[in-house]
Amino acid sequence: MTEFSSRTDAPTRSGFVAIIGKPNVGKSTLLNSFLGVKVAPTSPRPQTTRKGVRGIYTTDEAQLVFVDTPGIHKPKDAMGKYMNNEVNAALADVDAVVWVVDLRHPPTDEDQMVARQIRNLPKPLTLVGNKTDVAKYPEEAMKLYRALLEGREQEVSEVMLSAQNNPGQVQELRDQLLAGLPESPFFFPRGASSDQSREQWAAEIIREEAMKKLRDELPYAVATRVNSWTEREDGLQRIEGEIVVEKNAHKGMVIGAGGKQLREIGQAARKQLEVFLNHKVYLGLQVIVINGWREDVEALRELGYE
Numbered sequence: 001m002t003e004f005s006s007r008t009d010a011p012t013r014s015g016f017v018a019i020i021g022k023p024n025v026g027k028s029t030l031l032n033s034f035l036g037v038k039v040a041p042t043s044p045r046p047q048t049t050r051k052g053v054r055g056i057y058t059t060d061e062a063q064l065v066f067v068d069t070p071g072i073h074k075p076k077d078a079m080g081k082y083m084n085n086e087v088n089a090a091l092a093d094v095d096a097v098v099w100v101v102d103l104r105h106p107p108t109d110e111d112q113m114v115a116r117q118i119r120n121l122p123k124p125l126t127l128v129g130n131k132t133d134v135a136k137y138p139e140e141a142m143k144l145y146r147a148l149l150e151g152r153e154q155e156v157s158e159v160m161l162s163a164q165n166n167p168g169q170v171q172e173l174r175d176q177l178l179a180g181l182p183e184s185p186f187f188f189p190r191g192a193s194s195d196q197s198r199e200q201w202a203a204e205i206i207r208e209e210a211m212k213k214l215r216d217e218l219p220y221a222v223a224t225r226v227n228s229w230t231e232r233e234d235g236l237q238r239i240e241g242e243i244v245v246e247k248n249a250h251k252g253m254v255i256g257a258g259g260k261q262l263r264e265i266g267q268a269a270r271k272q273l274e275v276f277l278n279h280k281v282y283l284g285l286q287v288i289v290i291n292g293w294r295e296d297v298e299a300l301r302e303l304g305y306e
């Protein structure tokens, strides 16, 4: 990988930190809050994150590369297996691990699955108890999560916070992680906040809005991609995207009566894109069918899940 130097001659520190945990505990929210910009999709639905998105935070002398991972869960299809593989790959590669848990509830089987994967991992580990703003018994819950790591030989750091509502606590954790990085050149250019292309990023925002609007199993049966992005002279960003469904029957369900639902998804995504890009956006959205894409390794690759 290309090496990027720091602004000063002082030795730089740099490294990768995986953010892991079961679905819906707030991993992507924590990543976005670490960076102060939105690089990962978040939604109230579990398993929103599918790929290990990287978010990059750089100071004068240190660079922290966060790897946001899909929630660890029992896989039901090729997509689920892909997601769990992403987590294993992330754990093998990183310098440190942040395990996020939801303090509103006691641990479940899925938390135990996560704990098993990291209990004996010889890397610095931080247990993050999230959602303190809404947890009734945070201390008690934290104790139960801590117990899942019993027998671990290396030390575990712990912090309780609200990723969504307390940026100060998140910055404090970020500073601790920065301080623990090994001496190393930077991996990414200064100023980069993510390793996604802008098209991948926009596609994830469209998927986030689609997942919020769609009901039942449908949110998990859609993928999104952006096929073209052009900029007009007056600055308008023209983005053409697709929502991919796995069955013909799903197409109408996404579009909705008289196209209402697709319009709503498009409007919500456009608004988000405009806020982040600080430009007017035209977003064209189509729904297409790729039969059984979730079970089809080739189709997964075509949709960028490789």
Ligand SMILES: Nc1nc2c(ncn2[C@@H]2O[C@H](COP(=O)(O)OP(=O)(O)OP(=O)(O)O)[C@@H](O)[C@H]2O)c(=O)[nH]1
Pocket (backbone or CB within 6 Å): 021, 022, 023, 024, 025, 026, 027, 028, 029, 030, 041, 042, 043, 044, 045, 046, 047, 048, 049, 050, 069, 070, 071, 072, 130, 131, 132, 133, 134, 161, 162, 163, 164, 165
């Ligand atoms: N009240 C509260 N809600 C939070 C907090 N952090 C995250 N959430 C909410 O929890 C839900 C899940 O957050 P995500 O960041 O998408 O969770 P995730 O762990 O990345 O989810 P997956 O993609 O399923 O793995 C969203 O509705 C967030 O708004 C918090 O500190 N307090």
